Amino acid sequence: MSTLTCFKAYDIRGRLGDELNEDIAYRIGRAFGQFLQPQTVVVGGDVRLTSKSLKSAVTNGLLDAGVNVIDLGEVGTEEVYFATSFLQADGGIEVTASHNPMDYNGLKLVRKGSRPISADSGLADIRRLAEENAFPPVSRRGLYRQQSVLGDYVEHLLSYINCDNLKPLKLVINSGNGAAGHVIDAIEAQFKARHVPVELVKVHNNPDGSFPHGIPNPILPENRQDTIDAVLAQGADMGIAFDGDFDRCFLFDEKGRFIEGYYIVGLLAKAFLQKKPGAKIIYDPRLIWNTLKLVEESGGEAIMSKSGHSFIKEKMREVDAIYGGEMSAHHYFRDFFYCDSGMIPWLLVLELVCSTGRTLGELVSASVDAFPSPGEINSKLADAEAAIARVRSAYEQDAIRTEDIDGISIEYPDWRFNLRSSNTEPVVRLNLETRGDKTLMAEKTEQILTLLRQ
Structure with missing residues (x-):
């Protein structure tokens, strides 16, 4: 029995070839069908060059397990979440590696009601069945059909805002050549049909799994420049950028500043x-x-x-x-x-900008000044546990509060920090904030990183 290393805490992700391939995807489809005993499952895939073949393999696994499959085509993760509940399917699978490097892919799994399947809620069982690979002979194949839910999905997205509140604004939207482009086109068409005076300036809108402008992951500072440049060049009111499967959106204010x-x-x-x-x-x-x-x-x-x-x-x-x-x-x-949705947040912020008459920069400036933070800082460490323990013993005794809900959070009257090992990557993540003191923020960040990386 081979061990499958692509199974993580929340989803399935692995290097193409040895960790994830069509054979493994087929076995995951069979295992999903055997474990959940679903009648109908929705499948979709992002724009990565291997997503189509992996989706086809997982679909075959489901069909051989006697499961009916509704194929949504090339979609983002949240379209699978939406379709699973909207079509009242018994589960959903999205083939995506989100913002991982080019040579990776993966799968996100949900059950009925779009509930996540993670390590403690079925993923371990699916892994075991896929590893054993001892499936019964195929007795009855499921039925396969293709269906788009794009129209219903976009209607649902727009139900979060009142389009009558929207005023003339210009937005830069960078889909990063990922899966978001077709949804942005559909929202733009709805804006036009409803006479919404919002102009969308689309950057890297066409899906392209070779990612000619880099992997769409705007959390990395080096991946933000195209959006910043477009906001400034267009004199836009706001910039929006997505990751590969657009379950996250990242916002830029009217001056091109990343928020x-x-x-x-x-x-x-x-x-x-x-x-x-x-x-x-x-x-x-x-x-x-x-x-x-x-x-x-x-x-x-x-x-x-x-x-x-x-x-x-x-x-x-x-x-x-x-x-x-x-x-x-x-x-x-x-x-x-x-x-989670990457589309609903920017629509809500757009409505907020229109209804308050304030720019995005103005809406967040008081918060940014009151609680400055350097953003999340990642460190690759040989012994993460020892490093975290080192920081803990240095800061714990004088703290007013220490919590272990997720990693370790240590709080002082005028600053606090959280340190945790990532569930998805071999890194330790530091987050720190102060009460309005940027000098203290820089000083404490430097101290903790030095201790952590000793």
Whole structure:
């Protein structure tokens, strides 16, 4: 029995060839069918050059397991989430490696109701069945059909805003040659049909799995320049950039400045609480002060969850939260089946800019000044555990609070930090914030990184 190393905590991701290939994808399809016993499963794939063949293999595995398959074609992850619930299917599979390097691909799996399947909710069982590879003979193949849900999906997206509130604005939208382009085209067509005076300037909008302008991953500073340049050249009011499967969106203000996801969480929480006072908002432990302040001021209830989509979705369902946000630019919505979407956030921010008459820069500037943060800093370390322990023992004794909800969070009166090992990459992630003191921010960041990387 061969060990499959492509199975991670939340999804399946691996290097093409040895860790993930068509044979393994077929076995995952068979295992998914055997474990869940679904009647109908929705499949989709991103624009990577290997996604089509891997999707075909996983589809064959499902069909051989007697499962009916609805193939959505080339779509982003959230289109699979949407279709699974909208079509009342028993599960969904998206073939994607999101922002991973060129030689990777992967699969994201959900069950009925678009609920995530992660290590503790079925992924380990699917892995075991795929590794054993002892499937019964094919007795009845499932039925295969192709179907698009694009129109219904875009209608759902636009239900989050009131198009009558939108004013003449120009937006730069960079799809990074990933999967977002066709959705942006469909939204643009709807704007025109509804006489919405918003102009979309599209950058790298055509899907191209060879990624001629680099892997779409705007969280890396080197991948932001094309969006910044276009915002400045066009005199745009806002810039939006997506990762490969567009489950995350990244925002740039009218001056081309990248806005950290952390400040967007507070902004969206406030926007939801204006519409639904008293609602519950989920946040993650990495950066928290701005979110807590805005939720409290807006009369909402802030509830902490571990980072990672399966934890946040579970917590949102448990407490019936209206919105959940991670500083990594994942935003979750109750009315989107508690799933994350990269399309809903920019539409909400667009409406906010129009209804307040303030630019995106003006909307976040008070938060950025009140709680400065250098953004997430990653360190590749030989012994992550020892390094984290070293930092902990140096800072813990004088702290006013220490928490172990997700990695370690240590808090002082005027600054705090969170240190955690990544669930998806071999790195330790540092997040730090202060109460309005950029000098202290730089000083403490430098101290902790020096200790961490000794």
